[in-house]
Amino acid sequence: MSKDYIATYQAHTNIALIKYWGKRNQDLMLPVTSSLSLTLEAFYSQTQVHFAKDYASDQFILNDQPQSKNEVQKISNFLDRFRQLKATDLKAKVTSYNHVPTAAGLASSASAFAALACACNGALELNLPQKELSIMARFGSGSASRSLFGGFVEWEKGQGDDSQSSFAHPFDEADWDIAMIALIVNQAAKPFSSRQAMQHTIESSPFYALWAEEVASDLKHIKRAIKARDIHQIGQIAEHNAMKMHATMLAANPSFTYFQAESLQAMEAVRQLRKAGLTAYFTMDAGPNVKIICPYSEVPAIQAHLSKAFDPQNIIVSRPGPQPFPIPTFKN
Amino acid sequence: MSKDYIATYQAHTNIALIKYWGKRNQDLMLPVTSSLSLTLEAFYSQTQVHFAKDYASDQFILNDQPQSKNEVQKISNFLDRFRQLKATDLKAKVTSYNHVPTAAGLASSASAFAALACACNGALELNLPQKELSIMARFGSGSASRSLFGGFVEWEKGQGDDSQSSFAHPFDEADWDIAMIALIVNQAAKPFSSRQAMQHTIESSPFYALWAEEVASDLKHIKRAIKARDIHQIGQIAEHNAMKMHATMLAANPSFTYFQAESLQAMEAVRQLRKAGLTAYFTMDAGPNVKIICPYSEVPAIQAHLSKAFDPQNIIVSRPGPQPFPIPTFKN
Known part of the structure; x- marks a missing residue:
């Protein structure tokens, strides 16, 4: 792999109208219930991922600040899922800007992990369908599964411990007076x-x-x-x-x-x-x-x-x- | 009836530790659940009732203010229960002082109706036992049934539509470090x-x-x-x-x-x-x-x-x- 595996995506946050509150399977990030959200134009994350031999370890820069070991570990675990699909062990640098007030209940993690999932998919040329990306994003943050789509979005809880059964899909374009x-x-x-x-x-x-x-x-x-x-x-x-x-x-x-x-x-x-x-x-x-x-x-x-x-x-x-x-x- | 039917009582408010929240029978003021309270020394009502021929109608003066027709009607209905027991139709003047911030969740109605029940009992020389007074007070305000006693008090919800089965009784004197x-x-x-x-x-x-x-x-x-x-x-x-x-x-x-x-x-x-x-x-x-x-x-x-x-x-x-x-x- 000599070429530059790099891509940058913008994803928007979403606010649930029917809330996601509780997991039935913590490891698989499977929710107790389905939920429904509205994706918002005004709040978003812009995230770039660059997989390259130059990096000895994963790096994560958020709003120009290098992040703590703990935060980098969360990102590494997330990247591992994509590296597995590409069968690569290239380390990556993730650079992200949140245009959302972080950790104040405006779901910055939703847009952040949706953007990162799209960026990984683009950089590694995986061509995953959006449904699959919704499932991948879910592992970063449950609500991120919904930020793969615009307008009103439903996240299906799925069945039992079947990870593949729980993903979001568009419900209504919300291209009306709302x-x-x-x-x-x-x-x-x-x-x-x-x-x-x-x-x-x-x-x-x-x-x-x-x-x-x-x-x-x-x-x-x-x-x-x-x-x-x-x-x-x-x-x-x-x-x-x-x-x-x-x-x-x-x-x-x-x-x-x-x-x-x-x-x-x-x-x-x-x-x-x-x-x-x-x-x-x-x-x-x-x-x-x-x-x-x-x-x-x-x-x-x-x-x-x-x-x-x-x-x-x-x-x-x-x-x-x-x-x-x-x-x-x-x-x- | 020529003598003066007058009596004055002080009753203390109570704060429920296990709350009374909901009636199973609105007319009989029967609660959905039992409850348990602590009677408080610092908050109380002082209430005097005077039954006499001089009064053409019931009067109700709270904290030196004559009360509205609506409030007087509530008191009249309450007095009727006592008049019935004495087989009298004498009208009364009720004078009350609440040493409780009214209607701000400190249960002034609890101490007020407990004091009024005791005053009616005293004035009309009914000699009702406290259990009976607790039932009478309940008709004024559910939580008033508990203010008939000191310390920790339990109000039993009773059975079905049996009004006589729902009354308070002392549970613990609270004569310890609380x-x-x-x-x-x-x-x-x-x-x-x-x-x-x-x-x-x-x-x-x-x-x-x-x-x-x-x-x-x-x-x-x-x-x-x-x-x-x-x-x-x-x-x-x-x-x-x-x-x-x-x-x-x-x-x-x-x-x-x-x-x-x-x-x-x-x-x-x-x-x-x-x-x-x-x-x-x-x-x-x-x-x-x-x-x-x-x-x-x-x-x-x-x-x-x-x-x-x-x-x-x-x-x-x-x-x-x-x-x-x-x-x-x-x-x-």
Whole structure:
């Protein structure tokens, strides 16, 4: 292998409307339930991978910062899956830029691992289909499986311990009047990872026992609502689903929550938007930020209201985003 | 009837460690589950009732303010039960002082209706036993049934639609090293009553289906812990029980919460107290205040910590409180 195995991809993050919360198989990253998300235009990762003889070991540079041994090990494990397919042991340098507030519940790992999977596929000329890349991305971060596609995306939980049965696929292009507004209430890193939080919830929250059937029902209903482009229904189902997820955490033992003062304020602000006749619903992930589902056509009115209580630079509007695509190679 | 039918009682509020959340029979005020509380010395109501021919209609003066028609009607309905037992139709004037922040989750209705039940019993010389008064108080407010006793009190849910089977009884005198600290984070009136909140939760929260069995288990375990005077166990069980109740609300559709910014801050402060080696657990009711369960001997150390983040006048320490007792008649 003498040629340059290099490729660079951009992948967009996604926000689940029907949440992924809990693994049935930790080693295989198989989820307890299916989930459904919207890919966002405004938040993305740009990731380059370069496999070459020059590298004695894998390197990982994120936002121009060399990463810790632990982080490099996670990336190496991920690269190993691609090296295996190519039957190579070339080490690689991974260079990535996250245009997402890291570890604050905006799922930077989703776009990061989706971009890296695409870059590996491109660099090593594996020509894997997107379904296969979705499965590969899943091993980096469960939600990354969904960032392989644009618009509304469904991640199928699959069957039993069959890794090949659990992957994402596009559900709806979202090429209609819909948007998401992220209210960034705190960009500090999370006090605990979503991986730990999930596991603690599964082990100690009595209400987790009902989670899977709630998701199954919510998923069925939101798919109908998306096809009908009924944003009120979509929003109501998504809001209820998110709050049920947060309720399973509150009922864990000991209890915990990702809610912060400003999260409460943001959720209350969305309730007030509805009282003012606007179409707005909230969702929240494993972090304090609040995301608002709304028609794109109502964004100006919603922004005007929110700007009274929140710093405008913390109000980030996004249209639905595309699937990953190749971008020019970074200069090193 | 020519003599003066008048009596004045003081009754103390109580905070449930195992919560009462939901009625199985609204008309009879029969609860879905049993519950267990600690009566508090620091918060109480003083209530006088005067049945006399002079009154053309019932009157109700709370904290020197004549109350609305609606409030008077509630009191009239309550008085009717006592008038029936005495076979009288004398109207009454009820004068009450609440030494509890009204409607902010410190259960002023519990002490208020317990005091009124005792005052009616005294004024009309009914000589009802306390068990019977607990049943009568229940009709005013469910949690009032528990304020008929001091220390730790259990309210038995009873059987079916048998009103006589659901009453409170003393469980433990709490005459040992235990205290409660109320952190008053907001004395504003509640946005919705606990009665409405309960009903909305029962009707729309999927997790409410598991509430009864959680309470049954928590109740069994906390009773053992109280008998063992194991305050760590008591605190852990109470904290988990309270958060499960709040989780049922969060999972309602639409979701709601009594959490406010300062409630989150107060709960986090209690977690930090534990990290600092102190013995402190929190509970929360249908309001934003946070109450801390701790040994009385650790109160000075806990107060010192809390005073850094909270206004000392909002930190109210209470020892366990007594059962209701007669006090001198108010001057009119």
